[in-house]
Amino acid sequence: MPELPEVETVRLTITPLVINRRINGVHAPFPGVVHGLSPAAFAEAVVGQTLVRSWRRGKFLGFTTDQGAAVLFHLRMTGRLLVCKPEMPIDAHTRLYLSLQDDAQELELRFIDMRKFGRVYYLPNGNMNDLPTLARMGPEPLDPSFTPERLGNALLGSKAPIKAALLDQNRLAGLGNIYADEALYRAGIHPQRPAGSLDDVELTKLHEAIQYVLRQGIVYGGTTIRSYVNGRGQTGQFQGLLRAYGRAGEPCDRCGAPMTTERVGGRSSCFCVHCQK
DNA sequence: ATAGCGCCCTGGTGGC
DNA sequence: TGCCACCAGGGCGCTA
Secondary structure, eight states: OHHHHHHHHHHHHHHHHHTTEEEEEEEEEEEEGGGOOOOHHHHHHHHTTTEEEEEETTTEEEETTSSSSSEEEEOTTEEEEEETTTOOOTTTTTEEEEEEEEEOOEEEEEEEEEEOOEEEEETTTTOOGSSSSHOOOOOOTSSSSSOOHHHHHHHOOOOSSSSHHHHHHTTTSOOOOHHHHHHHHHHOTTTTGGGOOOHHHHHHHHHHHHHEEEEEHTTTTOOOOOOOOOOOOOOOOOGGGSSSSSTTTSSTTTTBBOOOEEEEEEEEEEEEEETTO
């Protein structure tokens, strides 16, 4: 499930292969993949533009073009981005692909998504605020401006379980089920705690834990549970270092007691009842 | 405004 | 062995 570290890893692996390439064509075997406009309209808008810069906001991966527009991808659950030669056989789950040309050769950027949750967005002016989801999105947890105080502000007054609040992209960008469980485990905080009830010491611990697990996730190239691969088709390596997510019934790394699983905020959550208060 | 829940989607898994 | 209910969950839209 691509979360911030997986999207960042995809961005890092894709970027050198697609930057300074001109979009020559658009094909959308699954027309619904393009958000808010038809594939034909998307193609008409984007063909002829050159990708000049990549960026990430939460779980969105964006490419800015030479005309100041932006093409965004959201991988949701099972989305992948793959850069390959045109002659490579098309995967059955390919939802959209862009033909990219430079002086030397043509490549394709393919968006593959088994479950069709993923979307492609086009922003004519490249302005993130034109997409309401991005305009509302909370702070970037790895930005230097993200402090324990800002985390506290994001959670202030919330009676929702801290786990649900961490998954709420309007409070904090980029966390999904895996890294939320990992961060709460590392911080020793029970997922059912009301988000607004954390004291300053806990906020400091949770802030450190969020940054730590996200940075580790990036260092290890993301977490592959089922389908995630980076832009070169390689799996991540962080799954071997998970201490909470998916470890129900296994012994806690700290105290040895079996890890508990429970649904919190509609999501399965793994935690240690002894170590997380 | 906030919190909770169903929905979209498909493939893998586990139970009978 | 075969079938099928169930589960995974990000973001959105609806409800109370």
